Amino acid sequence: MRAQRPGTRHQGQDMPASTTDDIGYDPFDVTVMGNPYPYYQKLRAQQPVYYTPQYDTYWLSRYADIEDMLQPRNNSKLVSSESSIPMPEVLRQHHAGKPPQASLDPMAPMTLLHSPHYDEVRRAHAQPFTPRAVAQLEDFARRTTRELLAPCLARGEFDLFLDYGGMLSALLTCRLFDIDPALAPEILETVNATTAYDPERGGIDNAQLFLRMQRFMLPSVARRRAAGADGSAPLFDGLINYRTNPDGRALRDEEICDQLTCAFVANTETPGKVAAQGLLELSRRPQQLAEVRADLATNVPVAAEEMLRYCAPAQWFLRTVHEDVEIAGVTMRAGQRVAGLINSANRDEREYENSEEFIWNRPIRKQLAFGMGQHHCLGLHIARLQIRVLVEEFLARVESYEFDLDRAVLRPSYFHCAYTSLPVRVTAR
Known part of the structure; x- marks a missing residue:
């Protein structure tokens, strides 16, 4: 199917382009970022x-299509080789059938890599995020x-x-990252500042994000390398001992930090926002x-799943097409992009009854x-643990609470929509 202008509903091969009833969806538009949900409803x-020619990107809004x-x-056809949340300036570069390949020397961040490199790097540091390892963190979290x-x-x-x-x-x-806990406030502030929307450039400066996170992680990587990386600290040791395929090269400390940045940032800013x-x-x-209060131990884990569906801040993720592929009846060509609007899919009427409503005990398939x-999130178990503990402990110790939304800060962003400040007044039990 030929590329079409925005506003065209795809119904069959080679359907003529049209601008009839154009929805006007652009994730980098400040109006869309301020409230994307009406756009998502119209898209679904x-x-x-929905095709945007300026970005050469297809946007999928329904659950089944994503x-x-x-x-x-x-897996090999759709790769995040341009980042899963690229700047608009990246998407304005069109590739004419030649999608960019992520660098292997220096090694690009894990999320940009093809298999088998992606799979190897992921396995090398996955152990601390397994259910068994995460369960051991519950006492610390509580x-x-x-x-x-x-x-x-x-x-x-x-x-x-x-x-x-x-x-x-x-x-x-x-x-997790063997960092002095006294740095926690600075880490939280830095992550929130670095992932903030840049109105001049229209997105998130990914290069700056990786450099800023290296500052926190590099001392820990250097300590583990000096200690011999014997496997007792698997988050770092697996990557220190990893060798690239096929040349057998060891990763530099900065490359190791880049592989860990996604987990570092996501764990720092996402679970607390969902809770x-x-x-x-x-x-x-x-x-x-x-x-929910009637039985916190039983009901909060159920409510947490609805919180994730309804409140998770991530809006979408992008893949670059590396081999022609057909999705939802549309042929997408190598070099183009396709993005899954996951926050739209989480409110898809075809998947969830009364999808725009928050219902704490709704069945979630x-x-x-x-x-x-x-590419499912490596930190899903630790995120669930934090949300559950935060909600349980709060409701167990708070008799009543109300929010001061006049002072709250809801930060618009093309990839993340969440409160970064949420003042609350409470009466303790």
Whole structure:
């Protein structure tokens, strides 16, 4: 099928281009970023495969189409070789059938790599994120959460993300990455600042993000290398001992940091935002809040899945087409791009009844908030642990709470839409 202008619904091969009823979706438009959900509704209903010629990109908005996109048969055809959240300036470069290949020397960040390099690097540092390893962090997470919450409750007013949820995540990042916990506030501030939308360039400066995260991780990598990387610290040791294929080259310390940046950033900023937004949604629905409170141990893990569906901040991820592929009946050519609007898919009426409503105990067949397939989120277990602990400990110790949304900060971004500051007033039990 030929590339079409925005506003065209794809119905058959070689359908003539049209601009009728153009929705005007552009993820880098500040109006869209301010409230993308009405656009998502229109895309799902009218133009589920939406092509933007300026970016040479197809945008998928329905759950089933994104699920199809992420199937294993497409692993070698669809690769994040230009980043999964690129700047608009990247997408304005068109490739005419020659998609860019990620560098192997120096090795590009893991998420940009083809298989088998992607799979090898992922396996080399995956052990700390397995269910068994994450379960061993629960005592630390609960103890830390209670230590954070105690002074907040004494004050009666605090920031649910910056003082509570985000701080737990930053402290867990320090534990995982062998960083002095005194740096946790600086890490949280740096991550939030680095991933903020740049209005002049229209996106996130990925190169700057990786450089800033290296500053925190490089000392830990150097210590492990000096200690011999004997496997007792698998997050680092697996990558220190990894050798590139086929030349057998060891990764430099900076390359190791680049492989870990995605986990570092995602763990620091995402779980606390989901928990904070989820508690806000419950506060808006007193009956649901009462039902969750009736048995926290049983009900919070269920509610956490709905929080992930409804509140997860990631908006979309991109793949570059490396081999011609057909998705949702549309042929996409090598060098073009396809993006999955996961926040739209999570509200797809075809997948969820009353999809625009928050329903704490709704049945969720599959959790798309973490992606699926080859690139499913490595940190899904640790994210679930944090959300569950944050919500359980808060509701167990707080009698009532209300938010000061006039002072809250909802940061628009083309890839992340979430509160970065959420002041709350509480009455402790």
